[in-house]
Amino acid sequence: MGLEHDNNSHQVRHIFQKAAPTRAFEDIVRQIEEAIISGELKPHERLPSERELQQIFGVGRASVREAIRVLESNGMVEVRTGAVSGGIFVKPISTATTVEALQRLFLLEKISERELVEFRQAVEGITGYWAAKRATDEDIRRIQEIVDNTEPGDIRWDEFHDADVEFHLAVAEAAKNRINLIVMKAVRQTMIRVMRNVFKTLMTRRQARDAIIQEHRAILEAIRNRDAERARDLMVSHIITFYKDIL
Amino acid sequence: MGLEHDNNSHQVRHIFQKAAPTRAFEDIVRQIEEAIISGELKPHERLPSERELQQIFGVGRASVREAIRVLESNGMVEVRTGAVSGGIFVKPISTATTVEALQRLFLLEKISERELVEFRQAVEGITGYWAAKRATDEDIRRIQEIVDNTEPGDIRWDEFHDADVEFHLAVAEAAKNRINLIVMKAVRQTMIRVMRNVFKTLMTRRQARDAIIQEHRAILEAIRNRDAERARDLMVSHIITFYKDIL
DNA sequence: TTTATAAGAATGGAAGAACCATTACACTCC
DNA sequence: GGAGTGTAATGGTTCTTCCATTCTTATAAA
Numbered sequence A, B: 001m002g003l004e005h006d007n008n009s010h011q012v013r014h015i016f017q018k019a020a021p022t023r024a025f026e027d028i029v030r031q032i033e034e035a036i037i038s039g040e041l042k043p044h045e046r047l048p049s050e051r052e053l054q055q056i057f058g059v060g061r062a063s064v065r066e067a068i069r070v071l072e073s074n075g076m077v078e079v080r081t082g083a084v085s086g087g088i089f090v091k092p093i094s095t096a097t098t099v100e101a102l103q104r105l106f107l108l109e110k111i112s113e114r115e116l117v118e119f120r121q122a123v124e125g126i127t128g129y130w131a132a133k134r135a136t137d138e139d140i141r142r143i144q145e146i147v148d149n150t151e152p153g154d155i156r157w158d159e160f161h162d163a164d165v166e167f168h169l170a171v172a173e174a175a176k177n178r179i180n181l182i183v184m185k186a187v188r189q190t191m192i193r194v195m196r197n198v199f200k201t202l203m204t205r206r207q208a209r210d211a212i213i214q215e216h217r218a219i220l221e222a223i224r225n226r227d228a229e230r231a232r233d234l235m236v237s238h239i240i241t242f243y244k245d246i247l
Numbered sequence C: 001t002t003t004a005t006a007a008g009a010a011t012g013g014a015a016g017a018a019c020c021a022t023t024a025c026a027c028t029c030c
Numbered sequence D: 001g002g003a004g005t006g007t008a009a010t011g012g013t014t015c016t017t018c019c020a021t022t023c024t025t026a027t028a029a030a
Helices: A024-038 A050-057 A061-073 A096-108 A113-134 A137-149 A157-174 A178-194 A196-202 A206-224 A228-243 B024-037 B050-057 B061-073 B096-108 B113-134 B137-149 B157-174 B178-194 B196-202 B206-224 B228-243
Strands: A077-080 A087-090 B077-080 B087-090
Touching: A024 A050, A024 A061, A024 B096, A050 A061, A061 A077, A061 B061, A096 A178, A096 B024, A096 B096, A096 B178, A113 A157, A113 A178, A113 A206, A113 A228, A113 B113, A113 B178, A137 A157, A137 A206, A157 A178, A157 A196, A157 A206, A178 A196, A178 B096, A178 B113, A178 B178, A206 A228, B024 B050, B024 B061, B050 B061, B061 B077, B096 B178, B113 B157, B113 B178, B113 B206, B113 B228, B137 B157, B137 B206, B157 B178, B157 B196, B157 B206, B178 B196, B206 B228
Parallel strands: none
Antiparallel strands: A077 A087, B077 B087
16 A cells, blocks of 8 residues: 555664765754754754854854754744844744644545545544543533534635534544644644545535534533543544545 | 644634745745645656756755755655766655654653553554454465564564564554554654653563463454454453553 | 934845765776 | 776755845934
8 A cells, every 4th residue: 555665664673774974964953853852942942043053063054054944844943034033943842844744645645535534533533532531621611612603604614614623623632632633633634635625515515514513512512421432422423424425 | 731822723714824935945845845746756756956956946056955955854855976876866655754753743742651552542443443344365464474473482572562563563554544554653653762661661571472462363363253343342452451550 | 302214233045166975987907 | 807997977065255134223303
């Protein structure tokens, strides 16, 4: 299926590393990366300017800039121009970069709709289960608010879609597992790109909208009643119902 | 839990984009990226040299190089030096870069052991379920081979760990869902880094090794018998048994 | 005094030239 | 033939110079 031979990931014994000559920017990336991961450099903290880093690392400015580009593309630093406010800053943790990386991989791999829907179904199910066990009063209040504010009519399909996403992310937050949350974001974001027409068709029909809202209410009730099995089952059938016509 | 406010990802209405002045390398990255994702540029295909790209895009060589660094860090191109064999090449699809990105995020977020184990349990369960429904004869033969080749004694703990990983990845392949596979790789790789001592302790004990191998055999039998529910339940309890002492 | 304007300084963005290190190929010499 | 050598093309790197942006400060005007 295309993943079998990528970088010998199944050849489990990793004793030797590839002996590539280290490039200057790689050293710089490694050092700054370690400082950020270890917490030595804190979010929003400012790094020395490019010209200072050039002196510190004893390299040319181009090498410093290439290192910054890599760190920037990995979502670890942020760059601003200007005299006083400008500079290189440690970026606060964000899922955005990683979600983009996941999405890029899904697109390149040509992940099928079946895989997306199927995976979503599994993860959403377990999310409902955990949410029912762990949701705080505040979580439940928030989900309630989202459900109450979702109007079945008078909004565009993409607005309704956004409201749906908001509900599912709120439930995922209540489940208190951030891996879940990150993966769900990536899957959902890839879906809306790959299956745009499916969403548009389904979320335009008033009947489908009513059903979705009703199911959201039922899931919320199960969570409120701490009925984890029911929350899971409702969530799974919620997903199945939605996609049943297209798979 | 730290994810709530990252980049307004919960503020679902994305109408406007940030109006940042485009930098030269960003344009180059975007164009090459689109060419790769669309398939216009194929894996292993060679891009024009840096000096040619400089002419093509009408920019300085530094801008070209910064663009290459970004693409390289995203795992989309590969760079080799030298006259004939050297150049910039489209990299075949690989999960490695994305798995690294996920792992980096998990470490930065300080994802807890509870979250890792819990998520693994859920995903492995559904993996066993699907594997029982979809494994080909070749898949089953491969899993059988791995199980048969796993010796409970006379190997180091990390060798036994690698064999265990191999089993679970083989099952994940049989499940025919690549999202599953990608996520499992990332979770497992983060676990071995964060919970190294746990693995070392558990996988050193002969008793634990015997239990693991026996459970692997049972899971394989369930898959062979196409008993999806049983495969799922066995897989879940396999994970629970392993971690029960540490959570 | 307040406000508008201009100059200055420090930042990242960018171009261009020059050189080095690596690699494969073609050629020469033995 | 085989071993060595030159050559050309590639990415790696530095240096210099300048531009665009952004804030601070000084100055002039109201």
